[in-house]
Amino acid sequence: MKPDKHRPVVGIFKFASCDGCQLSLLDCEDELIAVAGAVEIRYFPEASRNIGKGPFDVAFVEGSITTHHDADRIQQVRRQSRLLVAMGACATAGGIQALRNWQDSGEYVRLIYAKPDYISTLKTSTPVAEHVPVDYELRGCPVQKAHFLEMVCALLTGRRPQLPSASLCIECKRKGNTCVLVTLGEPCLGPATQAGCGALCPSVGRACYGCFGPHENANAPALAKRLREDGMSEADLQRAFRTFNAWAWQFRKASEEVEAR
Amino acid sequence: MNATPSAAGPPAPAGAAKIHVETIARVEGEGALHVRLKGGRIQDLRLEIPEPPRLFEAFLRGRRAEEAVDITARICGICPFAYQMSAAHAVERAWGIAIDPQVRALRRLFYCGEWIESHALHIYLLHAPDFLGYQDAFEMAAKLRPEVERALRLKKLGNTIMRVLGGREIHPVSVRVGGFYRVPTKSELAPLAEELKWALEASRQTALLVKTLPFPDFQQDYEFVALSHPDEYPLNEGRIVSSLGVDLDAAEFEDNFVEQHVRHSNALHSVVRERGSYLTGPLARFNLNYAKLPEVALETARACGLEPPVRNPFRSIVVRAVELVFACAEALRVIEQYEPPAAPCAPYERRAGTGMAATEAPRGLLYHRYTIDGTGLILASKIVPPTAQNLKRIEDDLWRYLPQVLSERWDAPVEEITWRAEQAIRNYDPCISCATHFLRVRVTHEE
Numbered sequence: 001m002k003p004d005k006h007r008p009v010v011g012i013f014k015f016a017s018c019d020g021c022q023l024s025l026l027d028c029e030d031e032l033i034a035v036a037g038a039v040e041i042r043y044f045p046e047a048s049r050n051i052g053k054g055p056f057d058v059a060f061v062e063g064s065i066t067t068h069h070d071a072d073r074i075q076q077v078r079r080q081s082r083l084l085v086a087m088g089a090c091a092t093a094g095g096i097q098a099l100r101n102w103q104d105s106g107e108y109v110r111l112i113y114a115k116p117d118y119i120s121t122l123k124t125s126t127p128v129a130e131h132v133p134v135d136y137e138l139r140g141c142p143v144q145k146a147h148f149l150e151m152v153c154a155l156l157t158g159r160r161p162q163l164p165s166a167s168l169c170i171e172c173k174r175k176g177n178t179c180v181l182v183t184l185g186e187p188c189l190g191p192a193t194q195a196g197c198g199a200l201c202p203s204v205g206r207a208c209y210g211c212f213g214p215h216e217n218a219n220a221p222a223l224a225k226r227l228r229e230d231g232m233s234e235a236d237l238q239r240a241f242r243t244f245n246a247w248a249w250q251f252r253k254a255s256e257e258v259e260a261r
Numbered sequence: 262m263n264a265t266p267s268a269a270g271p272p273a274p275a276g277a278a279k280i281h282v283e284t285i286a287r288v289e290g291e292g293a294l295h296v297r298l299k300g301g302r303i304q305d306l307r308l309e310i311p312e313p314p315r316l317f318e319a320f321l322r323g324r325r326a327e328e329a330v331d332i333t334a335r336i337c338g339i340c341p342f343a344y345q346m347s348a349a350h351a352v353e354r355a356w357g358i359a360i361d362p363q364v365r366a367l368r369r370l371f372y373c374g375e376w377i378e379s380h381a382l383h384i385y386l387l388h389a390p391d392f393l394g395y396q397d398a399f400e401m402a403a404k405l406r407p408e409v410e411r412a413l414r415l416k417k418l419g420n421t422i423m424r425v426l427g428g429r430e431i432h433p434v435s436v437r438v439g440g441f442y443r444v445p446t447k448s449e450l451a452p453l454a455e456e457l458k459w460a461l462e463a464s465r466q467t468a469l470l471v472k473t474l475p476f477p478d479f480q481q482d483y484e485f486v487a488l489s490h491p492d493e494y495p496l497n498e499g500r501i502v503s504s505l506g507v508d509l510d511a512a513e514f515e516d517n518f519v520e521q522h523v524r525h526s527n528a529l530h531s532v533v534r535e536r537g538s539y540l541t542g543p544l545a546r547f548n549l550n551y552a553k554l555p556e557v558a559l560e561t562a563r564a565c566g567l568e569p570p571v572r573n574p575f576r577s578i579v580v581r582a583v584e585l586v587f588a589c590a591e592a593l594r595v596i597e598q599y600e601p602p603a604a605p606c607a608p609y610e611r612r613a614g615t616g617m618a619a620t621e622a623p624r625g626l627l628y629h630r631y632t633i634d635g636t637g638l639i640l641a642s643k644i645v646p647p648t649a650q651n652l653k654r655i656e657d658d659l660w661r662y663l664p665q666v667l668s669e670r671w672d673a674p675v676e677e678i679t680w681r682a683e684q685a686i687r688n689y690d691p692c693i694s695c696a697t698h699f700l701r702v703r704v705t706h707e708e
Binding site (some may be wrong): 037 | 313314315316317319320324325328331332335336337338339341386387390391396397398399400402409410413414416417419420428429430431432434435437441442529547682683692
């Protein structure tokens with residue numbers, strides 16, 4: 001282990017989210033103590049009362065930006081951090097709470113809260129990259145802990161992290177799964193979704209619901225056409241693209257095209 | 262550390278001070294506590310939830326009822342399965358779906374996995390450091406390496422159970438209305454049994470260890486609320502009962518438990534109608550269901566000197582350890598008796614209706630209601646997470662506990678009062694990220 005002063009300083013920051021991505025870090029049961037020794041975890045309120053100040057070598061950011069306060073806070077996090085890693089569907093795509101982006105969020109608030117004036121919230125839920133430059137993205141709802149560990153190893157050795165970028169179909173083929181879309185006729189988002197989960201849903205005979213978000217070259221409109229031919233209704237198509245990565249541009253565009261029909 | 266004495270300079274006694282804990286550490290989600298003290302008395306105390314509202318109940322409208330299982334899991338990464346279960350049961354009740362007994366048993370096993378993971382995390386990594394004076398488990402690991410390793414191994418087993426059944430531990434993918442997408446074979450479950458046998462003993466050791474922690478002398482008259490089932494310690498099913506005589510079906514929950522907008526806290530607080538705050542979670546379950554614990558858990562409870570009613574919230578850490586013993590024993594029982602069901606999922610028809618259900622998340626009762634139209638779309642929903650139900654009770658504890666701390670030592674430094682307050686909050690293992698309808702709070706300070 002390197003001497004203390006050379007250990008990279010890490011901060012784990014939370015915005016609007018379920019905490020699942022941070023918990024994935026604590027779920028690295030076999031590696032947790034080693035990671036805590038190899039880096040200096042200076043800011044991780046979910047795990048520690050020691051709340052230290054920046055600058056940070058790397059900030060892992062969970063959650064989307066949904067309030068004025070958080071819009072300011074993400075700027076502060078960026079200013080203090082050499083690298084910023086957006087972690088999970090909320091941070092990379094706005095999360096499920098981005099469904100408000102197509103609605104009147106004032107009405108949403110009135111629906112739930114007795115005294116809507118006390119609620120201070122933005123009209124939209126947006127990914128971190130809409131506010132500050134992001135260096136790396138860890139996809140998924142939640143992230144894969146292996147990807148987090150890869151990120152830490154890359155940081156420690158000064159190389160680029162090797163993260164999946166192909167479509168989910170590649171993982172299904174490698175596992176030898178029966179194709180959920182072609183053979184079972186289920187509305188699978190796999191062809192447009194980024195690999196990384198290990199094809200979890202097709203492995204239990206279920207259509208992928210896209211929780212890792214669109215991959216770089218996703219052709220969502222072509223997938224929509226295919227699903228339509230298989231008998232999926234326009235409303236179901238729109239819902240399929242509007243889940244945990246609804247605001248990711250490929251899914252967003254596809255769902256808006258469906259809506260416009 | 263954010264405690265700020267009102268006067269500048271060296272640590273001031275807390276006799277007259279404002280305590281602001283801007284970020285309560287080692288809880289899931291974000292909370293803030295504000296206490297104003299004057300002459301050793303509390304002038305004002307507010308547990309605030311700055312966690313941004315995510316408006317789940319609003320965007321669930323117009324979604325397919327089946328989607329509630331996956332969508333509401335995202336309310337909480339710590340107890341996603343609890344959300345999946347309350348959602349699935351509520352929709353199954355709306356649609357009159359009968360669940361295969363082996364599917365029911367698998368859901369209990371799944372829930373045990375979530376309890377083991379969550380309880381091991383909270384006991385060792387989040388709560389024990391308070392009693393022992395460590396800032397976190399990393400610091401604790403330097404001195405108590407074998408104990409922290411035991412915690413991680415227990416936690417890992419809980420996660421492994423969830424992964425075997427659900428594909429992944431956070432937001433599992435196999436759960437659906439009517440059952441599962443896929444159920445495990447007997448030989449997939451069998452290897453878990455060996456590790457569970459170790460875990461059963463490790464859980465007993467955990468209980469015997471945490472019972473020796475220093476507990477403040479603090480007893481409260483709580484109204485305990487938990488599920489109660491005639492034959493088993495409650496997880497998925499049962500009537501909602503309380504220590505003051507509530508006894509009702511989940512469908513009657515909203516007639517008896519209401520959410521109040523309390524001015525001083527600006528947060529929605531659940532109360533028993535016309536009575537007040539109540540406590541849900543391990544203490545309530547233990548006190549109301551003691552007799553249904555398996556013998557090995559009862560033995561452990563006796564060895565720890567626990568007898569219902571346990572009214573000291575700090576001893577919840579011991580009760581959690583007893584529940585850990587229960588969860589390991591129950592998981593073993595299910596695995597030993599498991600026969601794969603004829604079909605992983607019951608057939609069903611979508612129809613108009615309303616369904617309510619409550620299940621026992623690791624940190625307490627979790628209530629869901631869905632009103633569904635004839636095509637299976639959600640018209641309205643309501644979700645009452647356990648921490649929303651405990652929030653008022655946590656504040657009530659602090660109103661009584663902090664004066665006790667001050668009366669024992671009137672010149673206690675602000676730092677110490679702050680830590681004691683945090684510890685009292687962590688008694689409840691609050692999971693504030695389930696901020697489905699907590700209010701964002703505007704902070705004002707009076708001089």
